[in-house]
Amino acid sequence: SKTVSDEKYQDPFQLGRKDLKNLYEDIKKELLVSTAELKEMCDYYFDGKGKAFRPMIVVLMARACNIHHNNSREVQASQRSVAIIAEMIHTASLVHDDVIDDANSRRGKMTVNQIWGERKAVLAGDFILSAASVALARIGNTTIISVLTQVIEDLVCGEFLQLGSKENENERFAHYLEKTFKKTASLIANSCKAVSILGCPDPKVHEIAYQYGKNLIDDVLDFTSCADHLGKPTAADLKLGLATGPVLFACRQFPEMNAMIMRRFSKPGDVERARKYVLQSDGVQQTTYLAQRYCHEATREISKLRPSPEREALIQLTEMVLVRDK
């Protein structure tokens, strides 16, 4: 497996830095609320402390597509807006997810619902979404509106899929992948597609951008992979009753896990037992293999674009994802 590249390549985060400067400030400007408290709630996660992984990908993709089309390295204002809107949609869904999961911490601080209560948290999420929609409309492109609205729909469907579960083992994995795509990959895939549409008229490029984003597996397959963490399905996910990649693979070797999955690890001792089974099985290796396949697919797609530092950065990112520590 590939390791993270050395100084030979530029740090992908550097390449997009200029465009993403003031990203969070600009997001806050979109959140025009008259009440101080509601404003505070909406601004809460846009504190600039995050790595801005998603906006970075979007901006790099925008550049790569622009270069491919006409050698322009400039990011258009509308493309930058897409990065902003994607981040807002993502955050709005996080705020709601935290209410749904009754979570009390995220990114090292208390959740919005923990501080202000569930009622206001839901409203804050709704407001961020509405502000994202207004910004989306202002780009003035109906195709872009359709592409990014798809994300909103997918996010909700993903949540519903998460609620349901399949008895049949084969169905279960397909169900899991579908849910995973809708919840996480759809945002990146469609954002990439959107900026490619804005940057280049060639539909083949749009498809490349979309496929890249779709295959960029993030923490989707429960990849906390730093060497020490390998083999540990996140306890938090299991407690939520979410069967992740390693668990689903392990289940094939240890059918006893079926019952645990169906009851969503609710019995005392389930989580521990699940972890043990995963460690004993080849669940992690299988998941790693699957993740690598996805990442190779992403690399294969993006390599079809004209060479550029941005294209290289995007390739690098697929590798980084594989070894990224949450």
Added chain:
Amino acid sequence: MFLLQWITLNYSEILLSWLDMKSFLSTLIGPVKMDCENMPFFFFFPFCRGFVYDSRNNLQMRGLVILLVSKAAGPSTAELSFQHNMVSGIYSSQRSLAEITELIHTAFLVHRGIVNIGELKSCDGPLKDMQFGNKMAVLSGDFLLANACTSLAQLQNTKVVELISSAIGDLVQGIYYENSKSSEENCLTDDISISRWKEQVFLSHSALLAKSCQAAMELAKHSAEIQDVAFQYGKHMSMSHKLHSDLQPFVKESSSDTMAFSLNSAPAVLHQEFLGREAWIKQIREAQGKGNTMDYKKLREAIKAGKGVTSAIDLCRCHGNRALAALERFPPSEARAALANIVCAVTRFS
């Protein structure tokens, strides 16, 4: 109002297959004449069971109003080569917009039902049930909103998307104001002026309808002037409706004397404005019995004795007149008459 109630109850059927209003009504009750002078709807008052609304919120006929406004405005003079799908004077995009508006309104009815887990007491039932309820409420509301967004995108009109999205933002802020004060125990009533009250009520009760009416005009490529007509109608009619609703505890003879009412309703806010904050707080304290029970009968009498009720009625009629004035700028039609009748209904007190 029987007709309107019937329409509300069978709403989705109507939206999906909108018939010519006259023939529709006549299948129900026989031939109907609908012009402003006769105001035939009021013939049905004895059969009236009241408007179908939820507890403190709007007309569940937002969509119907949008359809009527669409019809009343008529076809636009601009060339609409893409809009060949017009049934009974309403474009399919306008019909879709009416559905979208209802979706949004319903989504927020659902989101309003969410409870604060931290404030629950044991008498509220098992925590797990409440958490599950919250989960369902968030998801269902989100589902409805996502559907609304998807349908909005399909309208292929960025101005409409912007308008409706901003209306959602308004609605959120309006609901936020509604929620903010209610949890504070010491402050049962806001210290706000009537103009501030109107701003907040515009957000929570008018913005969605007003902007949707305007958006319906945009979909038919009507002029800015016509768009404004629709907006003004939607705004003022819904303001009247809210005032009408707030006044019910004070004007209805049959309502129970001890029935509670909101201390932030229009008559109370106006009463406070005339009386001054201190005197109002004093009246509230006098009406508060032991253990924080409120003697609503006493408070109601206090408000009725002041100028709050009459000025709320005046304000209601004022908005009603502005709505009617806006309508004058549409050509005469049955749809326009129906819209005028709605205004008459929400400004009538007897």
